[in-house]
């Protein structure tokens with residue numbers, strides 16, 4: 214379906230033309246004075262200069278041609294030359310009725326289907342998922358779902374970190390603790406044990422311990438760096454250990470993502486692209502981009518217009534180990550080769566923006582991607598505690614994701630049980646759904662690039678701009694529809710949306726009619742917060758409407774059916790939107 218604003222604009226442009234003015238002046242906007250009108254056109258003001266005429270005269274010429282038009286109830290020229298627009302109730306109601314019957318509520322199919330890869334997640338094996346990974350997962354999942362809904366061919370990739378220093382640190386620490394293991398015996402030629410020499414909880418203790426120790430002890434750090442280079446160069450025993458680390462970590466990582474309702478199409482690891490690295494470095498050297506500097510192999514990526522220092526991209530360190538950027542570049546090669554990606558979107562902490570600037574520049578400069586390939590960095594801000602500092606546990610440690618999810622679930626559970634008696638199991642299930650909505654909406658309702666304060670009490674509230682508030686509206690509608698069925702009604706029978714009879718009904722129609730604009734703008738800007746804004750507005754509009762009207766006791770049967778059709782549409786659109794945000798509504802709450 215055409216966007217409603219386009220339909221309005223078509224009429225407006227036509228009249229500008231018919232009245233003898235250039236049609237480009239007929240641009241229409243949503244009114245910034247909703248008390249006066251719904252849409253407005255300010256084109257007469259701009260046209261006045263070119264036509265040496267008073268703007269009000271132009272506005273009058275244009276509106277005179279729109280008097281008897283099915284689209285408008287009122288088109289008014291007001292001083293000094295604005296055109297105020299109010300839609301005809303029937304036109305608006307028919308538009309909503311058409312949305313109801315159309316696929317995806319009238320969202321235009323996207324003609325040019327793009328292959329899009331969303332790189333979000335980025336957990337590192339051997340380290341538990343912590344709150345630092347939360348935003349990537351929540352935002353990335355939503356960005357992926359939105360692009361897919363718009364009609365693109367989208368792949369979500371977890372891009373596990375398994376090729377860096379953390380592996381060297383674990384190897385070094387393990388050797389310190391258990392030097393007798395065969396992995397450290399240079400002369401060992403047999404098969405290595407199938408059982409890993411550690412459990413996940415042991416790994417979770419080993420890594421932070423090694424990392425902390427390396428910060429105080431340069432000799433230990435040097436050993437870990439050497440171990441990293443050795444395993445990257447294929448040292449047998451270390452490769453065997455690295456495989457154990459991956460096998461032990463992945464199930465734990467998956468379990469955490471499941472709890473978040475986040476899933477990936479690809480479980481690629483940084484190491485999967487190691488095979489591309491030698492040729493890539495060779496190519497960059499041959500073409501004269503890469504050169505040696507202090508023993509390392511680097512590519513300059515600074516540009517004349519830079520106002521800040523952009524350091525070169527380091528492909529190989531002096532000990533031969535690859536860098537974070539090296540695997541990111543090789544991953545671009547793979548994503549182009551295997552998937553022919555048109556766009557790669559990276560949802561990563563914004564503190565990594567310099568890294569991505571270097572990688573993107575290097576990829577373009579050296580021809581890994583051509584001009585048509587978009588490389589997009591969606592950098593997100595930090596999740597802070599109420600003290601305004603990065604979120605920590607009460608004792609100052611890094612908070613595990615699992616713990617955070619459980620804490621929210623418990624808080625919601627307590628709230629549900631406060632003044633009600635519900636089956637324990639059922640209450641837990643409902644609490645998990647509401648908790649996830651609180652967590653995700655609390656995050657997604659902020660523009661991704663901004664820091665935000667994580668405030669459990671506010672996020673789980675059933676009132677205000679929160680996930681549970683949105684769920685509450687959906688559940689409320691579900692209960693009205695259920696009651697209608699109980700009374701013998703059939704929600705499947707054909708119904709028609711009638712022209713709005715009151716203000717709150719008109720408001721909700723207007724809001725519904727903007728669904729397509731909301732989705733497209735969230736897609737173009739990779740901005741789930743726009744969907745949050747939209748459903749908050751829609752939920753508020755619904756609550757006013759619900760307050761003003763009796764639904765099931767409405768006596769006029771056609772009106773009642775129109776109300777019910779409207780309720781179903783609001784529910785479906787809200788449910789569609791929260792699905793794009795990555796959560797769902799319970800049956801009751």
Ligand code: ARG
Nearest residue numbers: 332335336337372374541561
């Ligand atoms: N593993 C990285 C980290 O924990 C994030 C990876 C993000 N994605 C990427 N392609 N670099 O910081």
